[in-house]
Amino acid sequence: MAEEVSNKQVIFKGYINGYPKESDMILKTSTIKLKVPEGCSDAVLVKNLYLSCDPYMRSRMTKTDHNYIPVFTPALPIIGAGVAKVLDSSNPNFKKDELIWGMTGWEEYSLIKSTEGLFKIQDTDVPLSYYTGILGWSGLSAYVGIYEISCPKQGETVFISAASGAVGQIVGQFAKLLGCYVVGSAGTKDKVDLLKTKFGFDYAFNYKEEADLNAALKRYFTKGIDIYFDNVGGEMLEAALLNMKLNGRIVACGMISQYNLQESQGVKNLFKIVAQEIRMQGFMVSNYVHLFPKFLDFILPLIREGKIRYVEDVAQGLESAPAALVGLFSGHNVGKQIVRLASH
Incomplete structure (x- = not known):
């Protein structure tokens, strides 16, 4: 039997107009089994470590005729870029305990049903949180x-x-x-x-x-x-x-x-x-994902040598995520806004 644990989540309440509010997102606790379900052939079950707050996420909160990115689904968790640890996988290219970054849920644990768009983290001598920003x-x-x-x-x-x-x-x-x-x-x-x-x-x-x-x-x-x-x-x-x-x-x-x-x-x-x-x-x-390996080869030495510096604004705990996202639109953050969920 797969272990079942509680899973704190930030749920998207419903479509909005104007500035987002914390009340547009609901904190909820559900349960999740720490195993990829049968029948999911290209999935990973992950523990989320860092979440990214980005201005483009506002456009996913309003349903219009000119959305350039899929909108959030009411009553389901907010989706955004994040860093996570693989707990279980049905794809042999992603193994248990590996670190990845890509699109994940605003929750403690996520079942990601397609590994397309997920990236393995190979270089861990730099802060893991950087993969939500300067390395993402x-x-x-x-x-x-x-x-x-x-x-x-x-x-x-x-x-x-x-x-x-x-x-x-x-x-x-x-x-x-x-x-x-x-x-x-x-x-x-x-x-x-x-x-x-x-x-x-x-x-x-x-x-x-x-x-x-x-x-x-x-x-x-x-x-x-x-x-x-x-x-x-x-x-x-x-x-x-x-x-x-x-x-x-x-x-x-x-x-x-x-x-x-x-x-x-x-x-x-x-x-x-x-x-x-x-x-x-x-x-x-x-549309420029093909440049990512070239970009990493360029940026990592600059970070290691101190030639590029980076500032993050870190909110602690999933419960702080709604305020962190809303704060982007009043300039509350200093540097890249992220939410830290857990250490790996």
Whole structure:
């Protein structure tokens, strides 16, 4: 007989409009058998160790005609990226006690019925939590945006919005390694200080203290912006468009200012794309999974040598997960927001 244990879960209550609230998620305790059921030929039963909180998860809480990712299912656990330990497996490629990262449930234990999209963790000399961020989707997003899409040259100017977040902090450091002039925006003095002192940005500013974002960018980019790495959209994108150089590049990674609006803001100044011959490109990091081995070979030595630094905001315990996710949209987190469930 398989051991049956209690399983604390964060359940998605139902579809929402506007900003998410903690009450949109319900804490529940059920039971689970620590064995893959008969008939599941490509499944793993895992103990979750770390969960990732990411802005894109907000789009999974509203059912619309233009969802770019499957929505959450009411009355079932929230789904997101995480790090876990395999307890049982019906796939010989995933063995008991191996560590993996990929999409899992917001619960203590998860039965993952398909191993597609799961990655074995081979390198454990770095913090396991990094596989929710700098060694996971966040890091790959930064790598793709810089090295595959915008391709900065030495001496070029780079602006990053939401620069202290999971992706922005890595983007800025990549750009500095390439010899660029880098400026980031963030929402608190502490985050601005972090960008300058820990991540090596040339300058940073608190966008909440700026009455005129266009003027702020002109202050830091007197000759214009070569590359804008956009995590925000909205008014910040409008201001950046006014300050782009000829043949500038805009990487659209995310638009957190728009996720909680019932109707997205229109963006002014789009003619600048024509007049300045700007290339603006969005991307879905899931389409670049083939680059993951190359990315790991690139990033791991930089982390080990201290040439890339990373900051996490760690919430303790599954019960803290709803507040951690909601806090993303008020800028509560400093660095990559994760939830720590258990040690391995």
